[in-house]
Amino acid sequence: MDRYVVAGNPVSHSLSPEIHARFAASLGEQIEYGRLLVPEGGFDLHLARFFEQGGCGANVTLPFKVDAFRFAADASARAKRAGAANFLALRAGRIECDNTDGAGLVADLSRNLGLRLAGARILLLGAGGAARGVIAPLLAQSPGSLVIANRTVARAGALARLFGDLGPVEACALDAVGPRAFDIVINATSTSTKGEALALGPGIIGEGGFAYDMAYGACAKPFVAAALAAGARASDGLGMLVEQAAESYFLWRGGRPETAALLAQLRARFA
Ligand code: NDP
Numbered sequence: 001m002d003r004y005v006v007a008g009n010p011v012s013h014s015l016s017p018e019i020h021a022r023f024a025a026s027l028g029e030q031i032e033y034g035r036l037l038v039p040e041g042g043f044d045l046h047l048a049r050f051f052e053q054g055g056c057g058a059n060v061t062l063p064f065k066v067d068a069f070r071f072a073a074d075a076s077a078r079a080k081r082a083g084a085a086n087f088l089a090l091r092a093g094r095i096e097c098d099n100t101d102g103a104g105l106v107a108d109l110s111r112n113l114g115l116r117l118a119g120a121r122i123l124l125l126g127a128g129g130a131a132r133g134v135i136a137p138l139l140a141q142s143p144g145s146l147v148i149a150n151r152t153v154a155r156a157g158a159l160a161r162l163f164g165d166l167g168p169v170e171a172c173a174l175d176a177v178g179p180r181a182f183d184i185v186i187n188a189t190s191t192s193t194k195g196e197a198l199a200l201g202p203g204i205i206g207e208g209g210f211a212y213d214m215a216y217g218a219c220a221k222p223f224v225a226a227a228l229a230a231g232a233r234a235s236d237g238l239g240m241l242v243e244q245a246a247e248s249y250f251l252w253r254g255g256r257p258e259t260a261a262l263l264a265q266l267r268a269r270f271a
Contacts, residue, residue, distance in 0.1 A: 003054060004252065007034040007047060007068075008061035012037075014208075015266070016059055019245045024255035031253075043067035047088065056088040057243070057252045064091070065099075066128050072097030082133040086190050098251060101130060102137025104244025105186075105237075106213070110141070112239045112263065115184060115210055117141035123177065123204065124148045126188035127155035130214055134188065135159060139167035150178045178204040185227075187213040193224075194222045208233035216241060217270045238270060239263055 006016040012035065020033040036058070036190045038046045039080060039118040043064045046070075050058065065084040076098040079085045085097035109115045119252035124131055127150035135269060138146060157173035163169050178201045185205050191198040191214035206210045211227030211234040213220040220236035227234035237256045242263045250256045 001030055001032045003049060004031060004033045004059070006033075006058045006059045006061060007036040007038050007043075007050075007066060009038050009040065009059065009183065011035040014061065015241065016061075016245060019262065020249060022262050023246065023249045026257055026262075027232075027253075027255045029253065037047070038064060044071055047071055051095060052089050057092065057248075058088070059248055060088060062129075065133070069097055071095065077142045078102065078136055082206070083193060083230040084129050084133055086133070086244065087251060089252055092122075099133045100244040100247035100251070101133035101240070102135075103243075103247045105134045105241045106141060107139050107243040107247070107259075108235075108237075108239030109184070109212065112243070112260075113212075113235055114209070117143055119144045121181065122146045123182040124186045124188055125174065125198070125200075126150055127152070127159050127171075127185065128188065128190065130158060131188040134186075135169065136164045136166055139163060139169065143167065144201050147172060147177070147182075149174045159270070172193045175199065177201060180204070181206075182209055185209060185232075187210045187211070187215070187223055192214075192223050195219065197208075198223065205230050205232050210234065213237055214240060236270075238266055241268065 006014045017033045065249045068085040073094045074096045076167045079099040082099045085099050087098040122143045128196050131142050148156040148159050148171045153173040160169050160171035180228050205227045209232040211232045213223040214237035216236040216238040224234040242259050246257050246259050
């Protein structure tokens with residue numbers, strides 16, 4: 001049976017094994033998808049062993065997305081742009097990497113949530129690994145503008161320069177945003193996951209806007225609730241998780257799983 005894993009630290013909480021088992025069942029395929037807990041500094045050793053022992057592919061999560069990019073012999077254009085990968089596949093004896101986070105985010109925003117990205121004024125909060133992976137896919141949707149705001153402004157500036165040839169992208173410090181109207185505000189900071197407050201100026205998320213937290217479940221609730229209270233619509237990042245998994249499954253196996261029913265069931269569980 002074809003074997004896959006989600007590799008990270010921690011991985012015990014990961015929904016990926018369940019999501020991929022459901023995808024496989026829905027497509028009438030049989031796969032084995034497990035968790036691989038990788039110790040700090042042990043990424044290359046553990047992943048090399050997994051592939052030597054017959055593994056076909058891996059999803060990679062915190063804190064190893066840059067290690068995954070460096071580990072692979074070949075990288076897709078979007079992984080090269082991001083300098084980080086959440087997807088590994090063994091093909092013809094070579095390890096390839098890709099980054100499906102951006103495709104997952106764009107699919108969730110546009111298809112599941114019905115948002116129009118073309119022409120939209122987008123604010124991306126954060127300049128870490130997750131932000132890095134979604135900038136090129138967002139710019140490919142032709143937004144009106146993309147502002148990257150980060151606590152450490154130099155990191156936002158570096159990303160704006162790196163992706164500046166792909167579209168209208170600019171950088172600023174987190175505490176220097178606004179007052180300015182945004183259609184979509186995406187929280188790609190780790191504040192929700194860490195249970196920290198995100199210090200945003202007033203009026204940045206408001207009526208007519210849409211606020212999206214890449215975190216999901218209980219930890220995303222304060223951000224989502226604050227956006228709803230300010231009159232915006234809002235979502236957590238559960239759909240992004242499911243959609244990036246669907247993109248991974250498609251890249252590995254060629255079949256594209258349906259996501260709507262699974263997403264609805266997971267959402268009910270996290271409600
Ligand atoms: P990183 O650690 O790489 O980046 C963290 C970012 O958060 C940095 O920009 C950092 O700013 C900022 N930050 C941290 N603490 C604070 C704070 N107190 N105030 C303001 N900004 C802060 O994390 P990732 O980019 O990998 O992950 C970010 C989030 O995205 C996580 O919640 C993760 O779970 C989620 N995610 C969800 C996915 C999904 O499929 N739904 C996929 C990938 C990620 P600074 O540079 O100043 O340190």
